[in-house]
Amino acid sequence: NAGVTQTPKFRVLKTGQSMTLLCAQDMNHEYMYWYRQDPGMGLRLIHYSVGEGTTAKGEVPDGYNVSRLKKQNFLLGLESAAPSQTSVYFCASSALVLGETQYFGPGTRLLVL
Amino acid sequence: AQSVTQLDSQVPVFEEAPVELRCNYSSSVSVYLFWYVQYPNQGLQLLLKYLSGSTLVESINGFEAEFNKSQTSFHLRKPSVHISDTAEYFCAVRRKAAGNKLTFGGGTRVLVKP
Numbered sequence: 001n002a003g004v005t006q007t008p009k010f011r012v013l014k015t016g017q018s019m020t021l022l023c024a025q026d027m028n029h030e031y032m033y034w035y036r037q038d039p040g041m042g043l044r045l046i047h048y049s050v051g052e053g054t055t056a057k058g059e060v061p062d063g064y065n066v067s068r069l070k071k072q073n074f075l076l077g078l079e080s081a082a083p084s085q086t087s088v089y090f091c092a093s094s095a096l097v098l099g100e101t102q103y104f105g106p107g108t109r110l111l112v113l
Numbered sequence: 114a115q116s117v118t119q120l121d122s123q124v125p126v127f128e129e130a131p132v133e134l135r136c137n138y139s140s141s142v143s144v145y146l147f148w149y150v151q152y153p154n155q156g157l158q159l160l161l162k163y164l165s166g167s168t169l170v171e172s173i174n175g176f177e178a179e180f181n182k183s184q185t186s187f188h189l190r191k192p193s194v195h196i197s198d199t200a201e202y203f204c205a206v207r208r209k210a211a212g213n214k215l216t217f218g219g220g221t222r223v224l225v226k227p
Contacts, residue, residue, distance in 0.1 A: 004156070031213050040122060042203055042217035043157070058214065090156055094213050102215060104149075104156035 002026055004105035006091050012111045013081045021076040021108050023091030029103075030096040032074040033058075034066060036087040037107070043090060049074055081112045115140035115206050117218035125224045126194055134189040134221045136178075136204030146187040147205040147215065148178055157203065163187065174198075199225045 004025045013019055023032065030051050035043040045058030047066040055066045063085060065077045074093075078085060088109050092102040120135045138144065145164050149157040161172040168180040178189045187204060204218040 033214075040219050042117070042119075042219045043215075044217070045214060048214060092157075100213065101147075101159045101162070102213070104158070106156045 004091055004093055004103050006089075006105040006108050008108060009106070010109045010111075012113065013078075014113055015082060017081050018077070018079050019081065019110075020078075021089055021091075021110075023074045023076070023093075023105060024072055025074075025091075025093040025103070026072065027093060027095075027103065028071070029093035030071075031094045031102075032068065033092045033094075033102065034064070034074065034076045035090045035092065036060065036085075037090060038087050046076065046089075081110075083112045086110060086112045115142075115144060115208065115216050117204050117206055117216055119202075119204055119218035119221050121221050122219065123222045123224065125226060127226050128196055129193045131190065131192050132194050132198075132223060134202050134204075134223070136187045136189065136218060138185050138187065138204070138206045140185075140206060140208065143209045144206040145209060146178075146180055147207070148172075148176070148187070148189050149203045149205060149217075151201045151203065151220075153200070160189075160202070194223070194225050196225050196227060199223060 007022045033048040034046040049055045049068040052071040067075045091105040094100045094102045118137045126132045147162045148160040150160045163180045171177045201222045205215040
């Protein structure tokens, strides 16, 4: 039981390049989330999904797109990376129960030059 | 919308001393409350949570937090810290009635000194 895994662990992009971050969970959770973590700002929700084939915007969705084609996977895409997207990205998942714990992946550190 | 304020960005503390991390929230509706811990170079892990019932909740490693509805606070305490408690701690809230989205505070970095 690996929990929540993220790939890659670290990536350097040039401004304007695109990339996809992959999140996978093996806990059969309905909900999945993408956050970004910046110093002093805690974690901010980018997009989330309440089930396979559904996605919704969070607090800071601009510049990102997501897809949830399979229940266990949640992809975060950057179509044209900007230096402001330099951050640590965390994926999380949770069961369909009110108050349920969110389980986090180890994070992806992204540097946009 | 709700918001979470963690008043201290950094808290240095000596080993075996007590520590308190402050968390205040604002919300127009009832919320669930959480404390997460992030050890260096790792993801976040749940430390404890308040859903209902007793306002004092405890973790397995000696932390406790008390929900104070009148002061809209959920402060985290430990009577005696260890070096291994060095980490960043995040307070988070979630509205009871809608979805499962968390709103996080800015985090408090705890550095335990020998």
